[in-house]
Amino acid sequence: MADTIETVLGSVPADSLGCILPHEHVASVYGSWANWGGVRTEEPNPQWEQAVLDHYTPLLTALARDFGCRTIVDATPKWGCSGPRDIEVWAELSRRSGVNIVVSTGYFSRPVRPANFPDLTVSQLADEMIGDIEEGIHGTHVRAGMIKFNVSDFDPDGVKLLKAVAIAQRKTGVPVNNCASAHRMVLDTLVGAGVSPERIYLGHGDTNGSIPGLMDTLRRGCNTIFTIWSIQNPSLIGWRQPVLPKFHSAELTAALLAEGYGDQVLISMDYSAMTGFDEEGRLKADLYEVPGRTYLYMFTHVLDMLRRFGVGEEAIEHLLRDNPRRMLLRG
Secondary structure, eight states: OOOEEEETTEEEEGGGOBSEEEEEOOOOTTBSOTTSSSOBOSSOOHHHHHHHHHHHHHHHHHHHHHHOBOEEEEOOOSTTTOOHHHHHHHHHHHHHHOOEEEOEEOOOSGGGSOTTGGGSOHHHHHHHHHHHHHTOGGGSSOOOOEEEEOOOOOSHHHHHHHHHHHHHHHHHOOOEEEOSSOHHHHHHHHHHTTOOGGGEEEETTTTTOOHHHHHHHHTTTOEEEEOOTTOOOGGGTTOSSSOOOTTHHHHHHHHHHHTTOTTSEEEOOOOOOTTOBOTTSOBOOOOSSOTTOSTTHIIIIIHHHHHHTTOOHHHHHIIIIIHHHHHHSOO
């Protein structure tokens, strides 16, 4: 039986994915991510649904038609960030555009967790994520293909979540993706709990990343996803220096490829709309203050940056096809 990948429209052959953007987001029709400073509603907003369809359909259509990118991973944790109607709207986007959308389960950082999170047990958290992966997310039949989480504080709640993530990963084989900056401690904890490093993806690895630091992490067998292409306002991503070079991520990528880590680096845009909609119902999708920085920016700008640093076409294909495809296959 051929390898398949779970998407919002069901299982698809892994060899039909085309280029893959492994760390993206699609807006929620319930509004901003919970407690993120915008409006979030208990029920989906029909006006917002139409705004999502109008905004994303042409972007995704162009992604597949013009660049052969036929798959994105919505790396948005489940709780407080999406709902049942989102799955239906994203399925319609997939039908209209021809782009596969893989969804994620998991939990985000402390402001976007349920109020009773401290009372939930490791087993309860793990069982919920396992159910989303093996049965279906948000009560649908769409099975999640990734565990996305954010742990930067190693308080009791953070440690508990990591333990639950490890259990769910070992049971299901799906990849895990942490978007916080405490990568070494996350890696230590997950590996100590029995997760294979090859199934661990450290998101936003280029945030505050250095070549020696990344090499020290990758030599342990895990993977990293670079996402901060062209972002130059350091306050937007927690950058610890006053200046963020435009070609920072391209330089890191080229260096790691030259050092032999080409199988462990993935590239994506992290195109986000977590702040929801404005008062007129329009999607607020310019999170990083870079004009035109959508999914398409990978192909209109980023790849030329990589070529400028000597990354060849074969290596680019590997970054966009082989590495994320391997990520999505059950381990």
